[in-house]
Amino acid sequence: MARLSVVAALAFTGAASALQIPLQIPINTPWTETPAVHQDDGDELPLIDSKTLQDRIASSSLEARAKVLYDLAKRSEDEYNHPTRVIGSKGHEATLTYIQSTLAQLGSYYNVSSQSFPAVTGNVFESRLVVGAEVPSSAAPMGLTPPTRNNEPVHGQVILAENEGCEPSDVPEQASGNIVLIKRGTCPFGTKSENAGKAGALAAIVYNTDPEPVQGTLGTPSPDHVATFGIGGTEGSKYVEKIRKGEKLDAIAYIDAEVRTIVTTNIIAQTLGGDAENCVMAGGHSDSVAEGPGINDDGTGSLSLLEVAVQLSRFRVNNCVRLAWWAAEEEGLLGSDYYVSQLSGEDNQRIRLFMDYDMMASPNYAYQIYNATNEENPTGSAELKELYIDWYEDQGLNYTFIPFDGRSDYDGFIRNGIPGGGIATGAEGVKTKDEEAMFGGKAGDWYDPNYHQIGDDLRNLALDAWEVNTKLIAHSIATFAKSFKGFPERNADAEISSYGRDVKYHGSKLVV
Known part of the structure; x- marks a missing residue:
């Protein structure tokens, strides 16, 4: 199905994107006054105050x-x-x-240098999630999610993962050809999506343990990642309760997205x-x-x-x-x-x-x-x-x-x-x-x-x-x-701090 027909059939909305082309041209700098330009006169400058x-x-x-x-x-x-x-x-x-x-x-x-490096970037052009007869208001595609198969809607039964979906065994065999519902917690979202993909799932939905929506990212791409949404805990808990009562829930998931690697640049200036x-x-x-x-x-x-x-x-x-x-x-x-x-x-x-x-x-x-x-x-x-x-x-x-x-x-x-x-x-x-x-x-x-x-x-x-x-x-x-007077010296033998043990973000999006 072409993107246009998908939009017409399901009234999906999304952000536009296009080819990304580098540009290198000089830019005029707005000065409030003429900047100081120094060559070898550093010793003649006043000390920093x-x-x-x-x-x-x-x-x-x-x-x-x-x-x-x-x-x-x-x-x-x-x-x-x-x-x-x-x-x-x-x-x-x-x-x-x-x-x-x-x-x-x-x-x-300054000595100015450029440091180029490969960066994974992703765009979601359109998305839609329907669970049962409703569209979850909190549904949002995860960052760096792959698209649904052939960039088209997929349909399947909602299958509940055991525990937090952090082990391959947490995703039941019935997930194959269906859509997995997974509780947030314990491990990164990317691991949950990967385990769903390895089980043959068409898509995954991660629901929050709090009422708020999940604004997360899958992180480093994996060939086993599947199209993944995050939803809030209120809606997620409701779906879990229905499934545990034996009610059958169907879902339609659609993500039109791309994940690719480009080269971009840090700029470093040192006096x-x-x-x-x-x-x-x-x-x-x-x-x-x-x-x-x-x-x-x-x-x-x-x-x-x-x-x-x-x-x-x-x-x-x-x-x-x-x-x-x-x-x-x-x-x-x-x-x-x-x-x-x-x-x-x-x-x-x-x-x-x-x-x-x-x-x-x-x-x-x-x-x-x-x-x-x-x-x-x-x-x-x-x-x-x-x-x-x-x-x-x-x-x-x-x-x-x-x-x-x-x-x-x-x-x-x-x-x-x-x-x-x-x-x-x-x-x-x-x-x-x-x-x-x-x-x-x-x-x-x-x-x-x-x-x-x-x-x-x-x-x-x-x-x-x-x-x-x-x-x-x-x-x-x-x-x-x-001066660094009074500031602690660096110690190469110092123990690594406890920072990071409970950190759930890596950038603006949740990773766990």
Whole structure:
């Protein structure tokens, strides 16, 4: 059945996608003033000073960069029918060129390198799930799911898996030619889908143990994966009860999707000056989801780093500063994971700490600090958290804590013994009454109502929060670029922290 006839027959809806073509052209950089360009005059520059660097940060410059970024996202409209900077798109290729050209205008202050790597990406064009006589309102395709057979609807009986479907024996023989219903928990979603596929199932449905829908991903593709949906616990429990009472449930599943591997690029900039054996590192991601232009997520974090990089070039540093713009964060932290995996033991030890800056200007913001401890995270993470606390308190600003839960690019660093931390302003989490009193905004709404949506555009920015947090980013970099006095030394023999044992995310989607 052709896609058009499927749409006509089942009234399915979905997102458009198209061929992804790289673009390499120079991009003009919006300067509020002529940037400093340095060749061999590093010794003549003034030593880095946090207050002076912070004073050079202005929301007008950040907003100007955001306007450029949105124009770049619009270059993908012929592919996706809307602006986006998803990896492989013209919008993302232009974003990389913009970052590189901006850094190039700073002369020899930074050594700028590109790190290409293979990234798995997936698109779901259309999907539909019908169970019995109803369409589950919470149904959503898993990230990196394969399509249903021949990209057409499949029909079968709903068969309940035993336990959590984590062992091949949990999927009964009756699953062959049918659709398996599996409880969330214990093992990754990819394992559940794989076991269903090995049993001959046509599709799989993972239901949550909580009422909320499951926004998950299958992770690394497997030839045994089958088309997989996630649904909420309320609907899932209802279907389980019917099956256990002996009621026969039929289902129709349809996913028109593709999963493929492309090559994309991290950008790394390191100061030529400063002690190369002691580097302060910070990063943000250069890509967006396919659904929108990603001006807050993570245009704000990546542009904050770019603006700090420009202003930092006016100063001499004692310790090297290494800045990174990761690709494929939205596909599951692929760029940062690849970078850390390529570090030698010696290179790992040269990074004294890593700071993650993702979503700095959510419109219903809270000032959030990752709640790091030296007991659960590499030693030094708690000291970094205290730096953020001290700065907010010095400004008379409120703050709150959020957990390290694997949702951003700090994950690979912490797992590999590098102290980490960061700040954020919130994604799809719901603002509390207490937070409304602390930060303003509206309790009961998401911190970013346009998170991972088409509306994450120029209208989706809290410029006041963006300027505040960019000044804090500047302070964090300047502090350690000047001195690591009082900050714990790296210890190559230190035990790996307990971080990661209960982490259920790897990027924005659940993996377990």
